[in-house]
């Protein structure tokens with residue numbers, strides 16, 4: 001049984017409803033140790049036959065048997081494996097990968113073997129020494145002469161120790177001296193027990209081998225043995241072939257990235273602008289939110305919040321439905337991070353009278369600890385004694401325009417609206433002494449709870465609290481979580497039971513608005529991210545077009561479709577990672593610049609990029625890059641290796 005058997009191979013191309021017969025029944029047997037030259041006129045089907053033998057073309061009739069095993073039913077993956085392990089290619093125009101060094105070109109084949117990385121390198125060096133190119137191993141293909149390039153491709157063809165070497169016009173682009181050198185090398189390969197099949201137009205080349213097969217009109221018209229095949233010593237292969245690993249594919253993509261560094265730098269820069277805008281907007285949002293909170297909290301006590309009853313849906317908003325019970329107070333008191341909860345009463349709408357002057361105030365309410373920051377009490381004290389009131393500057397100015405703080409210690413008449421349980425209006429009244437005057441940040445008039453209670457009893461009305469002052473332990477960071485917890489508490493009807501009133505509610509609402517604004521801005525910035533993604537798609541499509549030949553070479557060497565896909569995913573990943581790194585650097589630089597300016601102007605760092613912002617921006621963009629690579633990578637993987645190899 002011959003090592004390679006061709007059985008009645010027929011091949012035709014179907015163009016414009018016409019069949020063009022190229023191979024019309026080729027039957028040949030080949031053995032290892034032979035150096036066979038296939039001669040024939042141009043267009044006679046020599047390359048077509050080589051492609052069939054090499055497992056690049058499976059669209060033919062007849063059969064190819066290797067060691068008696070048919071190739072006909074092999075899947076695409078099995079043919080990849082067959083090329084990796086059994087076939088070595090030598091092309092007329094060398095087909096080296098331009099962005100890899102000489103040694104790396106040889107390593108491409110070796111990386112698809114079970115040898116360790118060190119053994120692969122040793123074998124690459126050994127092969128380069130064999131073809132006389134050891135000193136040139138770090139050069140790129142375009143730095144070599146034609147003869148040298150062909151010797152590299154011979155080293156590459158031998159790398160995986162295949163049994164068949166297919167050479168398509170191996171000396172077609174070489175001068176006489178180089179032709180002799182290459183033929184000598186090919187002869188040595190046959191002497192080593194491999195089957196060398198060379199397609200050639202040259203009788204000189206053909207005469208060098210052990211056998212000449214002549215093709216005419218798609219048939220063999222001559223099969224001449226020049227000398228006996230070289231003897232084959234059967235030795236066990238030292239290693240096996242396997243598909244390229246992701247690591248080596250990634251490294252190849254990185255070499256390509258480095259080779260086109262200037263162009264890639266521009267792409268990275270363009271993409272980085274998009275990522276930067278998103279990260280910067282998120283950082284600006286953090287800063288603005290922080291600044292506004294800081295401004296508000298410097299005027300009001302952030303850790304004491306006022307909680308009142310939330311009106312149930314469809315419920316009549318009567319004062320009765322707004323009461324806070326001792327049970328409510330206990331529930332709030334028992335919450336995590338709540339230091340204390342105190343019940344109090346607020347009344348909407350109050351009036352003061354003294355002599356012939358009047359002033360109105362938004363709320364009259366009981367004082368609780370933390371109701372007002374010390375620094376906002378501009379004169380006097382909090383209402384510690386019975387029948388005292390703490391008023392704001394605006395109220396005080398109604399009685400003493402020029403010296404409002406002189407109102408401290410003065411007696412005025414207080415009127416407060418207190419509807420009864422049925423909603424009937426009552427006016428409570430009491431002569432009170434001004435205990436102090438606050439800034440206008442405080443919209444209320446504050447009395448002690450004893451005073452409030454006694455005002456109710458004087459009017460024969462029941463004092464029933466309608467808010468709780470909840471004091472939060474652990475400082476500002478706990479405020480929002482406690483507020484959220486309180487808002488999530490449900491009543492018996494499964495609806496929210498409480499609402500936050502006072503400054504805490506404003507901060508919470510403001511933060512919601514700021515968050516919406518930040519996400520809108522980040523969303524707008526994300527449009528530039530989308531533009532970057534489109535740019536990546538275009539770049540990858542260009543890359544596929546530019547590397548079509550390389551894809552053909554790699555497929556010929558045994559790269560699977562999946563390997564080719566991963567090559568482009570790796571390239572997209574590398575672009576994504578570098579763009580993200582650059583974007584994060586620019587974002588932090590811009591933060592530094594903006595904060596230097598804002599610290600001078602408003603004494604606050606207005607841009608605060610958190611590590612999460614930077615990481616999220618980078619991760620999202622890398623994912624976008626991988627998504628962008630889907631279509632180009634699929635296109636690259638689908639390319640027909642034969643068509644790719646013949647592209648320029």
Ligand SMILES: Nc1ncnc2c1ncn2[C@@H]1O[C@H](COP(=O)(O)OP(=O)(O)OP(=O)(O)O)[C@@H](O)[C@H]1O
Pocket residue numbers: 013015022040041042043044045046047048049
């Ligand atoms: N993809 C294709 N579609 C249609 N026809 C094709 C295709 N590939 C090759 N052919 C045709 O098949 C015939 C054989 O081509 P092939 O390349 O095998 O010839 P060849 O003997 O190697 O020629 P040369 O010596 O000039 O390289 C030619 O007529 C060519 O035009």
